[in-house]
Amino acid sequence: MIDKNSPxxxxxxxPTTPKGKATVARILTAGHDLFGETGYVAMRMSDLAExxxxxLGALYRYFENKDDVFLAIINNIHQQLYAASRVNTDQRFSTHPYETIQQSNLGYLTHYLNHRHVMKAFIEATMVEKKYTDMWWYMRESHIQRVSNALKRDHNKTELNGEPIRHTLEALVSMTEQSAFVWYAVPSATEKVINPEQAAKIVSDIWFLSLFHAI
Structure with missing residues (x-):
């Protein structure tokens, strides 16, 4: 899905033909694998064509450069991460805040694990291209705003210890995002990673204590 609000x-x-649609899908799938294997900087359009x-000429008829390919891939992953962290159970944030937070983090962390190599390439890209820094900022802002709205709507929380609650949410989102990166994007393929259920419990305990049992 294309997010028209992305930066x-x-x-x-x-494309309108089945063949064209299948070709675009094949390019994006291959790009997902290739960026995960080589990283952002080293990926070449010639490698993607192969x-x-x-x-190479056929590839350029669909995408002008590797940034168009990578932005499309990252946008799709963001949409999936955002959907995966939306709770689809009977638990409601107003009555079961811990369970809701835990399910949301589990969805996010599970999906991050599934795309860990591309997310590593994405963080690499933010170091060299402003367009990816903007995309990263937009992605985290979407999560912050969603939780901020839910806290105001369901718990009438707009401040925490005299500070705007957004400050706490920025810290919590950063903690979850960096934890996912350290746990899943950094380890080599041969290293055992923490399972998403355990990871979700760790970060959710911190979220819940920070938001509902603040000193």
Missing amino acids: HSLKIPQ KSNLS
Whole structure:
């Protein structure tokens, strides 16, 4: 799904034929794998053409450069992360805040684990291209705003210890995001990673204590 509110124009081709649609899907799948394998800086369009089983000329008919491909991939992952962290159970934030927080973090961390290599490439890209820093900022801001709205709506919380609650949410989102990066994006493929259920409990305990049992 294309997010029209993202900070950069996403140049994703919209072919009308089944063959064209299948080709775009194949390019994005190959790009997802290739960026995960090589990282952002080292990835070349010629490598993507080969992995997509296309000529370089055919690839350029769909995407002008690797940034168009990568932004489309990151946008899709963000949409999936955002959806995965939305609770789809009978638990309601107003009556079961801990359970809701735990399920939300579990969805986020599980999806992050599934895309850990691309997320590592994404963080690499934020170090060299402002467009990716903007995309990263937009992604985290979406999560902060959603929780801020829920806290105000369901618990009438806009401040915590005399500070705007946004400050606490910025710290909590940063903690969860960095934990996911350290636990899942940094380890090599041979290292055992912490399972998402255990990871979700750790970060959710911190979220709940910070938001509902603040000193």
